[in-house]
Amino acid sequence: MQQALDILKKYWQHDTFREPQEEIIRSVLDGKDTFALMPTGGGKSVCFQVPAMIKDGLCLVISPLVALMKDQVNNLAKRDIKAIALTGGISTDELSDLLDNCKFGNYKFLYLSPERLQADWVIERIKDLPINLVAVDEAHCVSQWGHDFRPAYLKISALKKHLPHVPFMALTASATQRVQEDIVKQLGLESPALFKKSFARENLAYMVFETEDKLLRIQQILTKNPQPSIIYVRNRKACHDLSGQLQSLGFSATFYHGGLKEKEKEANMQAWMKEKAQVIVATNAFGMGIDKANVRTVIHIQLPENLENYYQEAGRAGRNREKAYGVLLVHPSDINIGKQQFLEVLPDKKFLKEVYNRLNSFLQIAYGEGIDETYPFNFNSFCQQYKLPAAKAYNALQFLDRQGILTLSQQFTEKVTIQFIIPSKEVMRYISLNPADEEMILAILRNYAGVFDMETPLNSTLITKKAKVSEETLTNLLERLAQKGVISYRSSGNDSSITFNEVREDEHTINRISKFLEQQNDIKISQFESVVHFVSDKDTCKSRLILNYFDEKENTDCGICSYCITKNRKPVSPLDSANAILNLLKDTSYNSKQLEELLGLTPQDTVFALQLLMENNRITLNTNNLYTLQ
Known part of the structure; x- marks a missing residue:
């Protein structure tokens, strides 16, 4: 392993490996399929990057996260290691040229998303590359029981047939036993060496x-x-x-x-x-x-x-x-808020079908058409036109994206950006002179705290709803404010783009993927229930x-x-608690929750001490439910 240590020191400036990095690297260098479950911060990337640097050829890294791919390519570049990421938005011709570069340009790492493997010609080109290792990052996505399951990951096992002598490596930071077993099965790993670092964090x-x-x-x-x-x-x-x-x-x-x-x-x-x-x-x-x-x-x-x-x-x-x-x-109130945010916005089959059909109508795609076409897309206008709840509709689009039906562009931002470029007191003066604009401007100021400090994406649907005006009225106001030098204002016209990866087939499309939707919804409900159990x-x-x-x-x-x-805490003396409360109330008034938190008491200790002080006429409760000295 001396060569591995030399690589680690030369490129990463570390003298030793963390446990169990060395054992994982040895497994890869021995040509074995390897499964590494390493909690966050465990140094997963080094486990495939070091052996790939030792071996001749190119390491293929499959990852669903564009941000992570870009981050790792940038970090490798800083170490003078040649790496390339084939992210979305790259044309077929450009993609072909980049794959040529991988073959002849002395690259060590090729990052791509699992969706790229959907194209047979890409797999054919990869077969011709000098692949020395295939690393599957975020491998829980391959399991139907894992969070954020992506069917495109299932194509990786087909790639394994084309690279029979190349070791495959699955990496994840979080997977239950059921998910681990499913990953091994779905990737077709052959008698993999399993490395599991404990999830315990003693510090x-x-x-x-x-x-x-x-x-x-x-x-x-x-x-x-x-x-x-x-x-x-x-x-x-x-x-x-x-x-x-x-x-x-x-x-x-x-x-x-x-x-x-x-x-x-x-x-x-x-x-x-x-x-x-x-x-x-x-x-x-x-x-x-x-x-x-x-x-x-x-x-x-x-x-x-x-x-x-x-x-x-x-x-x-x-x-x-x-x-x-x-x-x-x-x-x-957090549990109910969490249910509203995470569970009530989960799309069911009926809603998914509605969004898919509405989307095709919105973009004017005929039945049997649309494949490989890219369309400009304004999410706010789409939801407004069909009166769709935004969060639920966005989850439906994300599900269609994960299933490979369509690709939603990464640049999914609001279409309008503004910044007030005059002081707040001047804005108030403008409002006093233009009372008809007051509701719209106040709606913006109430909902966007940083709008004086930076260019701020504006959800026009939210503002029109709060101010009870039309989109056209708001747009006219923003244009007037820009002309008068009150704000800087940019409108991109469309806030996203959508590429269809399949032809429009309505019922057939939704019926084919609805079982995954129901399964994923059940998983998300179960996961949130585990969070509620953790806090309760x-x-x-x-x-x-x-x-x-x-x-x-x-x-x-x-x-x-x-x-x-709490379990190990020594019993608190009611007298000590009462005296501590009296000391705090010398300066100002507090409610029982504030006293509890300031003094680190349990609710029971706080109530008992307050009752003791009330019974002895040392404190009183005012009309605002605040305790004060008698």
Whole structure:
């Protein structure tokens, strides 16, 4: 293995492998099919990149994530390793030229999506390449029982028949036992060497806190732990809002989401990486390829969709093996909100059929036509025209994309972008002089906190609904404001494009894929129920709940999660609690939840202490439900 260590040191500047990287690399070099289940941060990419560098020829990497492909190609380029990614939007001629480059250009890595394998001519060209290893990343997508199953992955087993002497490697960060077995079967791996790293993170404390005031709790956590932190939120607006609130509280904070321009993404990420910002508030678009060892805290302020995603995101804390925290803040209403966001927007067969038929009508595609055609597509106009609920319709389109029926372009953004370029007081002056425009402008200001600071994508359907005006009225206003120098305004006309990979066949198309839809919906419901169980279970160690979910049986409590700390906490003296409450109330008034969180008491301890103080006439409850000194 000395050669592997030399490669590691030369290109990655590491002297030793992490367990079990060395064993995985040895398996690949011995020509064996290999399955590697390594939780996030375990260094999966090195497991196929190092042996590929040792072997003559080219490593074929199959991945469903364009962002991950681009990130790995860029990282390899920084190490002077030649790699190429065949992502979407590349014409057939250009694709053919790039494959020629792979054959004659001394490349070491070829990244492509599983959908590329749908074209027989691509497989024929790959057969002629000097492939030394096939690495299947995010391999859980090959299993019908895995999250984000993609039928295109099933074509990989056909590729195996064409490359009988080439070792295949499956890699994933999260897969239950059932999914692992299905991956081996679907990829046709032959007596694979199996490597499973434990999901246990001994230094990571999973903390679930019920709270009425999440901002107050975040303030307490960040003050107590001033090291680098990530806060995951659900949408782009929340990124801007929360980072602004944290800045107003004195924290250095930035934000990251998929709607930012590449330059701004990079600037914000570097501000956090270089610790000019303590906190980065982000959607789940953040994290791909991020390797910052000293993240102390990862906070989720809404319920995640599934424990697979939560484990990966929380796992970005504590990679330096020092004590770290994965914090999940839960409000009593969060479970119902989660159901609305994740479950009520799942399309059933009837709705999927409606979206597919409406889409063909919207784009004027005749029955039996449309294959390999690309159409400009405005998602907002589509939903508005047919009165479709946007989130549910988008999920239906994503499902059609994953099934390979169509390809939705990656540039799926709002069609209108604006920024106010005059101060806010001047905007208020404009409103006073133009009262007819007030509702529309106020709707924009209420829904887009960062619209004075940067170019902001505008959901015109949302604004027209809030202001009770037509799309045409809003467009006329934006054009007037731009002419008067109040805003900068760009309209791209269409916010996306759709390429049809099959001819229009209506019932036949939907009937063929509907069984996968029902199965995926059942999986998503089950996954969300597991999240609800994770936050609701008050009698089990949180680390054990995570491990058991991934079929890793553990009977020992971790000793550091929120459950273990509560269980091991010494009984609190009611007198001490009462005195602590009196000290806090000297400065200002608080409700019971605020007192509970500020003092780190249980609800029962707080109620008991408050009753004691009330009975002794030391405190009183005012009309705002705030406790004050008597």
